[in-house]
Amino acid sequence: MTPVTTDVAAPDTRRAGRYVYIAAVVLLCAWVLVPLYFLLINTLSSPETVNSFPKPFLPEFDLGSLGFFAGFAGILTALKNSILVAGLTMIMSILIGAPAGYALSRFDFRGKEAFRLLILLTRAFPLPLLALPLAVMFIQTGLDDTVFGLSLVHTTLAIPFAVLITFSLFSGIPLELEEAAWTLGCTRLTAFTKVVLPLILPGITASAIFAFVISWNEVFAAAVLTIENRTLTAFLLQNLDTSPLHLKFAGGFILVVPALIFIFAVRKYLFAMWGIANR
Amino acid sequence: MAEIQIKNVAKRFGSYQALHDINLTIQDQEFMVLLGASGCGKTTLLRIIAGLETATEGEVWIGGRRVDHLPPKDRGIAMVFQNYAVFPHLTVFENIGFGLRMQKLPNDEVKRRVERTAGLMHIDQLLGRYSGELSGGQRQRVAVARALAMEPDVILMDEPLSNLDALLRMEMRAELKGVLAESNTTAIYVTHDQVEAMSMADRISVMHQGKIVQAASPIEVYRNPAAEFVAGFIGNPPMNFLPATPAGDGKWTVAGQILDGPSRTTPLHFAIRPEDLRPADTGLAATVKVVEPLGAHLLVTCSVDGALFRAVLDSDLTVRRGDTLTLAPQPDRVRWFDPETTLAVA
Ligand SMILES: Nc1ncnc2c1ncn2[C@@H]1O[C@H](COP(=O)(O)OP(=O)(O)O)[C@@H](O)[C@H]1O
Numbered sequence: 001m002t003p004v005t006t007d008v009a010a011p012d013t014r015r016a017g018r019y020v021y022i023a024a025v026v027l028l029c030a031w032v033l034v035p036l037y038f039l040l041i042n043t044l045s046s047p048e049t050v051n052s053f054p055k056p057f058l059p060e061f062d063l064g065s066l067g068f069f070a071g072f073a074g075i076l077t078a079l080k081n082s083i084l085v086a087g088l089t090m091i092m093s094i095l096i097g098a099p100a101g102y103a104l105s106r107f108d109f110r111g112k113e114a115f116r117l118l119i120l121l122t123r124a125f126p127l128p129l130l131a132l133p134l135a136v137m138f139i140q141t142g143l144d145d146t147v148f149g150l151s152l153v154h155t156t157l158a159i160p161f162a163v164l165i166t167f168s169l170f171s172g173i174p175l176e177l178e179e180a181a182w183t184l185g186c187t188r189l190t191a192f193t194k195v196v197l198p199l200i201l202p203g204i205t206a207s208a209i210f211a212f213v214i215s216w217n218e219v220f221a222a223a224v225l226t227i228e229n230r231t232l233t234a235f236l237l238q239n240l241d242t243s244p245l246h247l248k249f250a251g252g253f254i255l256v257v258p259a260l261i262f263i264f265a266v267r268k269y270l271f272a273m274w275g276i277a278n279r
Numbered sequence: 280m281a282e283i284q285i286k287n288v289a290k291r292f293g294s295y296q297a298l299h300d301i302n303l304t305i306q307d308q309e310f311m312v313l314l315g316a317s318g319c320g321k322t323t324l325l326r327i328i329a330g331l332e333t334a335t336e337g338e339v340w341i342g343g344r345r346v347d348h349l350p351p352k353d354r355g356i357a358m359v360f361q362n363y364a365v366f367p368h369l370t371v372f373e374n375i376g377f378g379l380r381m382q383k384l385p386n387d388e389v390k391r392r393v394e395r396t397a398g399l400m401h402i403d404q405l406l407g408r409y410s411g412e413l414s415g416g417q418r419q420r421v422a423v424a425r426a427l428a429m430e431p432d433v434i435l436m437d438e439p440l441s442n443l444d445a446l447l448r449m450e451m452r453a454e455l456k457g458v459l460a461e462s463n464t465t466a467i468y469v470t471h472d473q474v475e476a477m478s479m480a481d482r483i484s485v486m487h488q489g490k491i492v493q494a495a496s497p498i499e500v501y502r503n504p505a506a507e508f509v510a511g512f513i514g515n516p517p518m519n520f521l522p523a524t525p526a527g528d529g530k531w532t533v534a535g536q537i538l539d540g541p542s543r544t545t546p547l548h549f550a551i552r553p554e555d556l557r558p559a560d561t562g563l564a565a566t567v568k569v570v571e572p573l574g575a576h577l578l579v580t581c582s583v584d585g586a587l588f589r590a591v592l593d594s595d596l597t598v599r600r601g602d603t604l605t606l607a608p609q610p611d612r613v614r615w616f617d618p619e620t621t622l623a624v625a
Pocket residue numbers: 292295297315316317318319320321322323324
């Protein structure tokens with residue numbers, strides 16, 4: 001191509017490029033936002049409207065569907081179970097994940113890189129493959145159909161993220177700060193609690209919230225491993241074909257909203273995690 | 280009393296030997312500077328004394344007590360780090376008081392000592408601020424105040440001024456020297472800056488490739504370098520070297536000139552500082568390559584017998600590129616080195 005044609009073509013190409021770019025952004029946003037919008041409209045409409053056709057494009061702000069949801073037999077127990085399991089998952093994954101993240105960032109040991117990769121690889125292992133042996137083992141140990149048993153599985157799912165997020169947090173704190181604390185009269189432990197912990201507390205909170213969301217959204221293990229003590233996701237899945245449309249919408253809404261809000265709140269730390277994990 | 284003794288300390292990182300058999304005694308209340316180029320092991324030695332690194336071999340004694348098995352907090356030391364290490368989540372007050380709080384001192388005692396050291400370092404106005412709201416120089420002051428507030432037996436400083444700009448560095452240098460002289464602590468100060476070392480030290484330990492080459496007073500290190508490395512490292516510009524061949528009877532041939540020297544029969548290196556040369560009728564013939572007027576002096580880079588040779592001359596002289604100067608070395612300032620061992624010859 002000669003320089004002349006390049007000069008003539010450049011503005012056109014650039015403008016076309018911009019249109020493609022904008023179109024792609026709009027499409028991606030629509031992909032995410034349109035279903036959410038329909039979820040919102042249908043949740044905030046009366047059951048009659050939800051089940052009629054055509055659908056409205058604006059919410060009625062009728063709390064009938066949500067009211068029906070709250071009154072549906074077993075749903076509040078399921079909601080309580082979801083919160084309990086997610087809460088336990090959050091606590092356990094931080095208690096196990098944060099020390100691992102600290103060790104990864106502060107100590108050199110043989111196989112450190114392999115260990116980091118292995119942590120990530122646990123996420124590549126499909127849960128359905130594990131479900132049957134897990135269910136058998138849980139029945140044998142009496143962990144089946146318990147909140148604790150399920151949160152153990154969810155902790156396993158959340159730990160890789162807890163480790164990677166806390167690893168990147170600890171790595172962001174100069175070792176010199178800890179060493180300064182040691183020379184000022186701290187032991188390793190007091191230096192950690194007085195210097196490192198206050199500095200990473202916001203990040204730890206974010207990592208905990210992320211673990212909560214992972215558990216909150218998880219449906220497969222929850223559906224396989226619980227019968228009586230179903231979490232909200234498992235409960236809705238179980239009643240998918242029998243429950244009326246407005247219940248599904250309200251349930252979906254209740255599941256999606258906390259996850260969205262939480263993820264939005266901790267997005268900064270998730271980026272940090274990928275920044276490190278992609279290296 | 281806090282005399283520091285380092286006995287046969289060696290450090291290996293894997294197969295890399297960072298320190299070789301270091302032996303050094305630092306007197307009580309002495310200001311000792313560890314001087315050397317980057318990578319020569321200064322920080323490693325300081326960290327071994329602090330207890331942040333363990334020596335592969337050897338012993339560290341502080342105040343008559345063997346400490347190399349003790350954690351940093353039990354060694355009676357305080358340390359100032361190169362990057363300040365001011366705690367970002369605490370105010371300046373709480374930073375300076377951090378070590379005192381760890382000792383569980385009563386509140387009013389903490390307050391008294393924090394205010395006193397903050398006053399010494401001229402940061403009394405900043406006690407309520409966080410490190411993010413301080414300049415580099417102010418952070419440096421906080422780091423020093425935090426160490427001083429501990430009233431330690433020994434204060435260890437790792438290039439504390441290297442992140443400051445030149446003017447601030449000069450100001451802090453004098454201030455730090457004054458404050459430490461007041462405080463009766465033994466100080467070990469690491470730097471790669473020879474001006475800092477010369478101006479602050481009671482004694483300088485010049486390090487090279489994991490060894491201490493010379494430990495002596497600044498003027499001794501400058502006037503009587505123990506090895507060629509020291510002669511070429513200290514002084515700006517450093518010493519000039521020329522090969523010398525024996526001409527018998529304590530006479531030496533240097534660049535075609537006959538000079539007095541030690542009575543030896545093997546070839547030596549002749550050495551002279553650039554400021555110890557005078558233009559004269561007889562002396563070394565030097566062809567001028569570059570003339571740099573520095574205000575107070577004239578720095579002249581020449582070639583003597585094909586070797587690089589510098590002279591610091593009076594700025595009133597008119598010297599031009601291509602001129603030939605006859606430079607006479609001041610006899611009592613001439614030094615001789617053995618090229619085999621690189622050590623000084625008396
Ligand atoms: N933790 C370590 N692991 C491996 N090598 C190190 C470590 N710390 C220092 N070294 C090496 O030891 C040598 C001396 O380092 P250092 O004491 O930091 O030098 P200086 O402070 O004089 O610049 C350097 O070559 C450095 O690469």
